[in-house]
Amino acid sequence: MANIVVAGTQWGDEGKGKIVDLLAENADAVVRFQGGNNAGHTMVVNGEQFVSHLIPSGILQKKICIIGNGLVVDPKVLIEEINYLKQKNITITPKNFIISDRAQVIMPYHKLIDTGREKLKGDKKIGTTGRGIGPCYEDKAARTGIRFAEFIKETVFSEKLKTVLVEKNFYIEKFLKLNPSTLEEILAEYKEYAKILAPYVADASTAINKLIKNKGQILLEGAQGTHLDIDHGTYPYVTSSNTVAGGACAGAGIGPKRIDEVIGIVKAYTTRVGEGPFPAELFDKTGAFIQKKGMEFGATTGRKRRCGWLDLVILNNAVKLNGLTGLAITKLDVLGELKSLMICTGYKYKNSIIKDFPADCKILEKCEPIYEEMPGWNEDISLIDRYENLPQNTKDYLKRIEELSETPVYIISIGPQRDKTIVLNNPFLNIPA
């Protein structure tokens, strides 16, 4: 029996969806523990593409899928996603899909505040996804948020909304100078959503712990990445939740001793969407090549992702913060045609060399990457199905990542499809019961 956390090591978009989908085959349940529909997973199964923003990617493997208490959920988006998956003949019932009664509901005013504030900030904007994530987490911390347990009880919901809306609409009208929705408008829309979602709402923590007690295997799926973490990321250019593996316990309602392995997803290069410092960013034709070949567009907003070389300062920070036990290297095939590859092993800042990720974004902005050069393999590796058959230079690149991060590579992904994966170690199969 094993419980595994999957965490992004960079700035999100590392390809967690595919790896979660793959590992889910041997899991009993897949749980999301933070974020909301700012995330986007693209999976390709039997030539068909699936995109999900809220429902854990394990749904394709017919596993129990759980939205943990740590999430902020836009009910409209969730209903659209349920319908989209049902249309693709995927079964979603209260037996295989649970929404935590403690998860927070994203309201129309959260979205309005998110986009309105970004507009006001001008070139100081964070570059949020505009989905209302930050304002919803703010209300959670301010204890004015609406949880699913309240949302599905019509009178409780309308009473709470009535109180909260006074302050929200004052802020929206007077400060953001926007038109807020009225109580009646929101109630009419959200009452319908509550009716549809109510059957799925349950005590997720109890359900997860019961599964663990009965020797079930749980896969805990992180969203975004370590460097978008509210505490440990490139603050303030971060999301509003704890994306690191530690967040899995609070966001799913399980104890830390329940977690056996933490797999870090590492894109073979680095990408970032939105604003914020990115020392190994490429502004040349190699960056443009990676962006195009890797099809680096955000799955949620469609924005072009900024691209750069693999950064070991970042990865080592993720190893430390998440306690990574293994790595899954994704999109390795994208680097195929490059003659040489660079790995960032440290930063030069003024007259010093930095190896530990700095807290101050102003310092990070001025850091210059120190590179180690490695030969590329100049070959299409997407058709290779065994580690032994990879070109020597590819193996050397992987070995170097292992050496520098002091963490073993468990999984290598060489294409978007489920079968384009080389699995060296699957902890679900290797941890004794």
Ligand code: IMP
């Ligand atoms: P928010 O999460 O919408 O508040 O956005 C805050 C920052 O996190 C912005 O830079 C977003 O681009 C980034 N972000 C949020 N979700 C993701 C994701 O799933 N992948 C990559 N970046 C993300």
